[in-house]
Amino acid sequence: MKKWISIIPATTAVIILLTVPLVSCSTSQKSVLRPLPPKVEQRIRRYPDPEINEVVASAWNSYSNGRYEQSALDFERLIKKGYDHYDILFGAGCANMKYYDFKKALSILSKCISERSDHFEALFFRAEIYRQMMDYTKARADLEMLLTIEPSSPLICGLYQSDVADRTALSRRKDEARAILKTM
16 A cells, blocks of 8 residues: 655655555654555575675575576685584585586585585485486485484575474484485
8 A cells, every 4th residue: 555655854744655464653743654664585694794694695596596607606706705604514515416417416515514514405415416317325324314413503505495404304304304315
């Protein structure tokens, strides 16, 4: 619903058409209508520099929208600059996997797993790559390791909209791992 609000600066009256809901606020003795703040998707900050966090969010958005090459390039640029948080490594590995560069994806996902050994998503994706390459022994080892994981802290994972992979996500991956192991 469109709302009208008038804002009167020192000498001129300006009328603005707003397409956002309005909320009434009282300041000193006047009642003023102000727009509600838009719902902004907040991402977990991995670094103190907001520009770097913006690049991380952009890389994950590219991944979510199927632009895997762009996503891989963004993540790899961050890694080259020394921003090697396990979630950035994971993103680079996922993007390279989707871009069918399995060798690079395996290398990066392995770094992610060495950085955070309970990263069940990295283990799952690495097992998928091994399966694609028909290395069933290594795929089985990763899936069996995934089944033993009991994380001690939340797992930051840009693959999820909330940026956190919780116990429900782990439970789903364990179910998938069990199903895959039955077929191998």
